Amino acid sequence: MSTQCPYQDQISSLLFEDLDSSLRAEYEGHLEGCLVCRQELERCRQTLEALQSWPEGPVPRHFFVSDSGANLGLSSAISMLSPVWKGALAAAALLAVTLLATFASGLHVSASSRGLTVGWAPPEPAPVFDEESFQQQLVLALEQRLLLREQQLLERVRQELSQLEGSLDRKQQASLKSAVDGLQGRLETQLDAQLLDVESGVDEVALAVHSLSELQSRALQLLNQRIDLIAIGGEIQGSQSDLLINTLIEMADLRERNPARIEGEMK
Amino acid sequence: MKDRSTAQPRGEEASWIRASQKGDTTAFNQLVLKWEGTVFNLALRMLQDTEEAEEVSQEVFLSAFRNIGRFQLRSRFSTWLYRIACNKCLTRLKRSSREKRVPWEEGFSNGIPGLSLVGGQEKLVWEQERRARVTRAISELTPEQRAVVELRIYQDRKFDEIAEILEVPSSTVKSRFYASLTVLKDRLAPLASGF
Numbered sequence: 001m002s003t004q005c006p007y008q009d010q011i012s013s014l015l016f017e018d019l020d021s022s023l024r025a026e027y028e029g030h031l032e033g034c035l036v037c038r039q040e041l042e043r044c045r046q047t048l049e050a051l052q053s054w055p056e057g058p059v060p061r062h063f064f065v066s067d068s069g070a071n072l073g074l075s076s077a078i079s080m081l082s083p084v085w086k087g088a089l090a091a092a093a094l095l096a097v098t099l100l101a102t103f104a105s106g107l108h109v110s111a112s113s114r115g116l117t118v119g120w121a122p123p124e125p126a127p128v129f130d131e132e133s134f135q136q137q138l139v140l141a142l143e144q145r146l147l148l149r150e151q152q153l154l155e156r157v158r159q160e161l162s163q164l165e166g167s168l169d170r171k172q173q174a175s176l177k178s179a180v181d182g183l184q185g186r187l188e189t190q191l192d193a194q195l196l197d198v199e200s201g202v203d204e205v206a207l208a209v210h211s212l213s214e215l216q217s218r219a220l221q222l223l224n225q226r227i228d229l230i231a232i233g234g235e236i237q238g239s240q241s242d243l244l245i246n247t248l249i250e251m252a253d254l255r256e257r258n259p260a261r262i263e264g265e266m267k
Numbered sequence: 268m269k270d271r272s273t274a275q276p277r278g279e280e281a282s283w284i285r286a287s288q289k290g291d292t293t294a295f296n297q298l299v300l301k302w303e304g305t306v307f308n309l310a311l312r313m314l315q316d317t318e319e320a321e322e323v324s325q326e327v328f329l330s331a332f333r334n335i336g337r338f339q340l341r342s343r344f345s346t347w348l349y350r351i352a353c354n355k356c357l358t359r360l361k362r363s364s365r366e367k368r369v370p371w372e373e374g375f376s377n378g379i380p381g382l383s384l385v386g387g388q389e390k391l392v393w394e395q396e397r398r399a400r401v402t403r404a405i406s407e408l409t410p411e412q413r414a415v416v417e418l419r420i421y422q423d424r425k426f427d428e429i430a431e432i433l434e435v436p437s438s439t440v441k442s443r444f445y446a447s448l449t450v451l452k453d454r455l456a457p458l459a460s461g462f
Contacts, residue, residue, distance in 0.1 A: 012448060016419065017426065043456040047448065050455040051420050053394070054401050056308040060317065063303050063324045064296045065332045185339070192337045 005036045012044040150187050157183065276344045284344060287335045295332050298344075303328070305422070306352050312421060313356040313413050315402055323359060327352045349422065349432045353414045360410035404454035412447040415440055 007030050013019060014027050031037050161176055168176065276284055280301070286294030306327050310320035330351050338347055405413060414433060418424040426444070430437040 009445075012445070016444070016448075043452050044448065046456045047452045048420065050397060050401055050404075051416075051451065053397055054312065054421075056304060057311070059303050059307045059324075060321060063299055063307070063321075063328045065292055065299065065328055067292055188337065188339065192334070 005034055007034065007037050008040050011037045011041050014041065015044050015048060146191055150191055153187065154180075154184060276340060280344060281340060284335065284338065284340060287332065288338070292332070295328075295335070298331075299328050302345075302348055306348065309349075309352050309417055309422065310356055312405065313353075313410075313417055314359055315406060319359060323352070323355045326355055330355070343428075346428060346432055349418060349424070350434070353418070353432060357410045357414060360413070400455060404451050407450055407454070408447050412443050412450075415443045416447050416451070419444055 007027065011027060011031070014024065019027070031041065157180060161180065164176070165173060280298070283294040283297045287298065303324060307320055307324045310323040310327075311317060314320050314323065327348070331348060334351075338344070405416070408416060411433075415429060418429045418432060419426070424432070426437050426440050429440045433440065
């Protein structure tokens with residue numbers, strides 16, 4: 001909208017800001033003689049009225065926090081991680097996907113004089129990943145790091161001050177003590193803000209974990225489809241196909257619980 | 268507009284906070300009862316999705332409970348809670364900006380909740396249309412602009428407090444607000460004259 005009056009862009013502040021009395025009087029005086037600004041202010045009022053026509057509705061349910069809910073779960077643990085630790089977690093998730101892909105790629109079907117052979121050979125032993133323990137360690141490390149940083153900073157300030165104390169009178173010392181207390185307050189506020197800021201990334205990592213779960217499901221699905229295709233091709237009998245599928249599913253379950261227990265090959 | 272907590276917590280709210288800081292979930296749930304309507308409606312207006320607003324509200328209170336030990340009683344509880352709620356909503360909005368969203372009002376096949384008591388079919392239809400326009404207008408704002416509009420218009424917070432909540436300079440808050448107002452005026456001002 002083109003400005004037709006120098007006051008037009010500021011006139012809405014009459015509705016939304018605490019103007020001092022002189023500025024308010026100036027704007028109100030201007031309004032009396034300016035149609036453009038009166039219309040502009042009216043448009044602002046109409047906008048405000050339309051926005052406020054959206055009343056607060058009742059909550060669909062209560063959002064009570066329970067003792068168990070207050071404990072650290074997966075998403076909450078992730079929510080407390082710093083961007084660096086979230087990166088580490090994402091890397092861990094990527095590693096898990098890679099391992100799964102490796103597992104899938106290790107599957108092979110070959111024909112020989114003895115018939116059809118389905119085999120799987122792990123390229124290398126898969127590490128056991130204890131997710132819960134990993135999360136707890138990350139959270140602890142994060143909290144300790146932040147607190148340590150705050151304590152170190154305060155300690156350095158206090159050391160500097162102790163060297164100065166001899167050369168200061170009581171008034172100066174009291175003033176400095178007050179300043180240090182203020183600094184401590186600000187640091188606590190900053191620490192609080194940092195933790196909240198870290199929480200804002202929770203959904204990104206939770207989404208990655210969710211995607212990982214979907215990928216795992218998809219990989220299993222593809223394995224089953226692959227076996228089905230072999231069966232449809234008539235290379236093995238239907239009963240053998242079922243056995244094969246069940247064995248593969250068992251193998252996948254086993255790997256989830258304990259990768260070391262998977263045998264390298266089955267016939 | 269309401270102004271339930273414009274200063275540092277006093278009376279029963281302060282005692283609930285102190286007890287919550289010692290891990291008392293019953294006391295914390297008193298705070299939930301007091302603030303859940305505000306938080307849910309804030310999330311609903313910002314996200315325009317009932318399910319997401321519910322999820323975010325739950326996340327806000329869980330987060331508040333876990334961090335309440337760090338809350339300083341000399342500050343306003345509402346400011347602290349708004350900060351958590353806005354951060355959660357902004358994160359969601361930024362994430363979902365890549366996804367196609369279903370307009371909020373389309374999620375209610377039997378009408379929009381809260382409007383069934385409006386007398387007269389004609390008025391109901393008009394109210395639904397107006398609500399839909401408000402929803403569409405707000406959806407045209409950036410996540411940061413939505414947060415400022417929500418806090419200024421619906422939560423009746425002053426610009427300085429909004430700056431504290433969103434941790435940006437007051438000048439940035441005003442700039443975002445007046446940029447939003449330009450968009451909203453274009454979309455909503457004709458409503459009062461019967462569009």
